[in-house]
Amino acid sequence: MSATPSPSGPVGPLLSVRDLGVTFRTPDGDVRAVDGVSFDLAEGRTLGIVGESGSGKSVTAKALMNLLPSYADVEGTITFDGRDVRALATARERHFWGVELTMVFQDPMTSLNPVKRIGEQIAECLRVHLGRSRRDASAAALDLLERVGIPEPRKRLRQYPHELSGGLRQRVVIAMALACGPRLLIADEPTTALDVTVQKHILDLLDDLRRERGMSMVLITHDLGVVKGRADDVMVMYGGRTMEHAASGPLFTAMRHPYTSALLETIPRIDAAAHARLVPIAGRPPNPSELGPWCPFAPRCGSRVEACTVEAPPLVDDGTGHRSACFAPLGAGEA
Amino acid sequence: MAGSGKAHLRAADEVLVRVEDLVVEFPAGRGRTVKAVSGISLDIARGETLGLVGESGCGKSTTGKAIIQLPPPTSGSVHHGLVDLTELSGEAMRRRRTDVQMIFQDPISSLNPRRTVGDIVAEPLRVWGPHGRDEQRALVDRMLEAVGIDPEVARDKHPHEFSGGQCQRISIARSLVVDPELLICDEPVSALDVSVQAQILNMLEDLKAEYGLTLVFIAHDLAVVKNVSDRVAVMYLGKLCEVAGPDALFAEAAHPYTALLLDSIPEPDPTVELDEGLSEGLELPSPIEPPSGCRFRTRCPHATERCAAEEPQMRRVADGHHVACHHPLVAVAE
Numbered sequence: 056m057s058a059t060p061s062p063s064g065p066v067g068p069l070l071s072v073r074d075l076g077v078t079f080r081t082p083d084g085d086v087r088a089v090d091g092v093s094f095d096l097a098e099g100r101t102l103g104i105v106g107e108s109g110s111g112k113s114v115t116a117k118a119l120m121n122l123l124p125s126y127a128d129v130e131g132t133i134t135f136d137g138r139d140v141r142a143l144a145t146a147r148e149r150h151f152w153g154v155e156l157t158m159v160f161q162d163p164m165t166s167l168n169p170v171k172r173i174g175e176q177i178a179e180c181l182r183v184h185l186g187r188s189r190r191d192a193s194a195a196a197l198d199l200l201e202r203v204g205i206p207e208p209r210k211r212l213r214q215y216p217h218e219l220s221g222g223l224r225q226r227v228v229i230a231m232a233l234a235c236g237p238r239l240l241i242a243d244e245p246t247t248a249l250d251v252t253v254q255k256h257i258l259d260l261l262d263d264l265r266r267e268r269g270m271s272m273v274l275i276t277h278d279l280g281v282v283k284g285r286a287d288d289v290m291v292m293y294g295g296r297t298m299e300h301a302a303s304g305p306l307f308t309a310m311r312h313p314y315t316s317a318l319l320e321t322i323p324r325i326d327a328a329a330h331a332r333l334v335p336i337a338g339r340p341p342n343p344s345e346l347g348p349w350c351p352f353a354p355r356c357g358s359r360v361e362a363c364t365v366e367a368p369p370l371v372d373d374g375t376g377h378r379s380a381c382f383a384p385l386g387a388g389e390a
Numbered sequence: 391m392a393g394s395g396k397a398h399l400r401a402a403d404e405v406l407v408r409v410e411d412l413v414v415e416f417p418a419g420r421g422r423t424v425k426a427v428s429g430i431s432l433d434i435a436r437g438e439t440l441g442l443v444g445e446s447g448c449g450k451s452t453t454g455k456a457i458i459q460l461p462p463p464t465s466g467s468v469h470h471g472l473v474d475l476t477e478l479s480g481e482a483m484r485r486r487r488t489d490v491q492m493i494f495q496d497p498i499s500s501l502n503p504r505r506t507v508g509d510i511v512a513e514p515l516r517v518w519g520p521h522g523r524d525e526q527r528a529l530v531d532r533m534l535e536a537v538g539i540d541p542e543v544a545r546d547k548h549p550h551e552f553s554g555g556q557c558q559r560i561s562i563a564r565s566l567v568v569d570p571e572l573l574i575c576d577e578p579v580s581a582l583d584v585s586v587q588a589q590i591l592n593m594l595e596d597l598k599a600e601y602g603l604t605l606v607f608i609a610h611d612l613a614v615v616k617n618v619s620d621r622v623a624v625m626y627l628g629k630l631c632e633v634a635g636p637d638a639l640f641a642e643a644a645h646p647y648t649a650l651l652l653d654s655i656p657e658p659d660p661t662v663e664l665d666e667g668l669s670e671g672l673e674l675p676s677p678i679e680p681p682s683g684c685r686f687r688t689r690c691p692h693a694t695e696r697c698a699a700e701e702p703q704m705r706r707v708a709d710g711h712h713v714a715c716h717h718p719l720v721a722v723a724e
């Protein structure tokens with residue numbers, strides 16, 4: 056099936072995903088949301104997962120977090136620090152989620168209890184997961200709020216989520232996700248609902264925290280600009296599949312997949328002149344019902360060859376860890 | 391704007407719509423008011439696209455809606471030619487609305503799910519149009535074609551059978567069917583996938599040329615605004631900060647707030663100088679009790695006492711480029 060994912064440096068991967076597949080068994084039929092996704096993530100690195108709406112980014116993240124509903128069939132293996140996490144059985148083992156692996160969602164209210172004070176919510180996290188004493192936990196909560204750059208943290212501890220702006224709420228959620236000292240933080244569109252001015256601060260904060268704690272991060276976004284310069288590796292998804300996966304540099308400068316290239320071309324650029332004609336991609340992203348054992352981008356692809364509509368191109372490593380799934384990759388004619 | 395003033399307005403005979411001293415306030419309980427728009431003046435020349443940018447809650451949608459009198463502003467005037475729309479009766483305004491159309495933010499959910507696409511697009515004609523049934527139908531088909539939707543396929547279907555981009559096209563067709571002069575588009579592409587966004591933006595440019603449209607384009611994405619606009623107005627907390635042509639605005643932002651917005655774009659433009667010190671004061675102040683003087687001063691790295699005491703007025707930086715700031719980043723031409 057898929058090629059061996061990119062080598063991830065000297066220390067073996069912290070997270071290793073192989074042939075992840077997710078199918079929702081719904082009353083209207085099966086929805087194949089994620090299909091054959093494999094990747095490695097080394098300790099201390101940031102993986103950016105990019106893709107348009109419905110490409111399977113959140114479902115991938117939820118599979119890692121064990122948050123999918125019971126009607127979702129999950130295939131494949133997820134290995135975290137050598138442990139097969141899908142096989143974790145005892146409550147004690149399953150403690151892993153929420154401690155070593157935590158997640159920040161797009162809407163901070165998903166993670167916040169509207170009727171509980173901010174301070175109590177963070178402290179509860181620490182007490183439940185780490186067994187800290189009440190007094191210890193409150194002191195740590197204050198530290199965390201300070202660390203995530205919340206002004207007047209002492210006052211905020213006593214406030215309720217609705218008393219905070221969207222940006223501050225997201226900082227609180229980040230503080231909670233960090234409370235137990237995770238080794239991997241998954242941030243699913245952490246800034247999509249926020250203004251650009253706030254977005255930058257939150258992304259910078261996540262970056263700083265990751266560096267300072269040697270944490271790994273999966274940063275999910277639909278905005279290529281967000282991962283550029285922030286992610287070490289970038290994985291581009293479309294129709295539930297990996298289209299391309301490479302270190303950030305080569306992904307942007309030597310992209311091999313026609314979808315990655317079309318996506319970059321179609322975005323209005325701030326450094327282009329006003330009224331520069333945009334390069335649209337014909338059609339629209341597929342619904343899950345339109346997916347099949349062929350390349351999901353084939354109906355819209357300018358480089359399409361016959362094979363594209365007959366079978367799904369395998370994800371091929373070019374030998375440098377740059378992987379792409381395309382029968383007619385860009386630059387294939389050269390060299 | 392950040393200040394007030396009208397130095398940026400052009401001669402009355404050059405413009406299609408002229409908004410002066412627009413104020414929109416909403417009751418906020420306990421005798422308080424939300425000062426959503428506080429004395430904005432703007433004009434839009436015929437055939438031009440005016441881009442309106444600023445952070446969430448700065449009053450972009452409220453300004454757009456006040457232009458079409460939904461609801462009429464608390465005070466101020468909106469001249470369309472010689473007529474002040476704020477002085478028209480409800481009935482007279484309804485008739486005028488064929489000239490001035492708005493595509494509301496999130497049109498996808500504003501398309502009536504129980505009606506067919508044909509009915510939805512024809513709706514403005516039913517209210518305002520003089521046409522007979524057959525004529526209406528022909529017009530609707532022509533508009534659907536113009537926005538790239540096959541009328542044969544779409545006419546009898548319902549909105550949920552279409553993608554977000556297609557629904558956006560349908561709402562554009564609906565607003566164009568009465569042949570308006572001015573079309574106000576409120577975030578027309580922000581809910582769309584980026585691979586579809588360019589289709590809609592190119593289509594708007596084409597329709598604009600074909601139908602001689604004048605556009606107000608509201609968006610928070612600066613690259614999108616730069617792409618479509620002939621003139622850009624930057625708003626902050628109910629005030630106007632800067633008005634300029636798109637290339638000038640992005641090349642030499644004069645207002646510290648414009649610089650902050652540009653600096654925040656995820657893919658930083660290497661030609662934009664980073665303005666240090668902008669990391670403090672994250673919080674957007676409340677529009678119920680906006681700061682005195684310059685409303686941006688609580689987040690501004692250049693603020694002085696004067697900024698708290700006195701509201702900056704619009705001043706000229708260059709032809710077609712105006713800024714409301716006591717300490718602009720580009721010298722003003724006094």
Ligand SMILES: Nc1ncnc2c1ncn2[C@@H]1O[C@H](COP(=O)(O)OP(=O)(O)OP(=O)(O)O)[C@@H](O)[C@H]1O
Nearest residue numbers: 079086088107108109110111112113114115277343
């Ligand atoms: N609980 C569910 N039941 C059925 N289908 C689902 C469920 N959750 C997600 N899907 C489907 O799976 C596909 C992938 O969804 P996913 O949420 O991963 O997309 P995404 O890439 O995160 O998109 P977005 O950018 O919009 O968040 C979509 O087609 C979605 O409709």
Ligand SMILES: Nc1ncnc2c1ncn2[C@@H]1O[C@H](COP(=O)(O)OP(=O)(O)OP(=O)(O)O)[C@@H](O)[C@H]1O
Nearest residue numbers: 416424426445446447448449450451452453610677
């Ligand atoms: N009907 C209303 N009643 C009370 N307050 C309102 C009403 N409509 C808007 N406001 C307030 O007026 C201010 C301006 O809102 P507006 O919707 O115009 O902002 P915007 O710039 O369009 O923001 P966004 O980018 O989020 O769409 C906000 O503080 C908003 O909460």
Ligand code: SF4
Nearest residue numbers: 684687690697715716
């Ligand atoms: S320098 Fe003063 S007037 Fe100019 S933006 Fe800053 S606070 Fe406002």
Ligand SMILES: [Mg+2]
Nearest residue numbers: 112113114243
């Ligand atoms: Mg998602």
Ligand SMILES: [Mg+2]
Nearest residue numbers: 450451452495
């Ligand atoms: Mg709005």
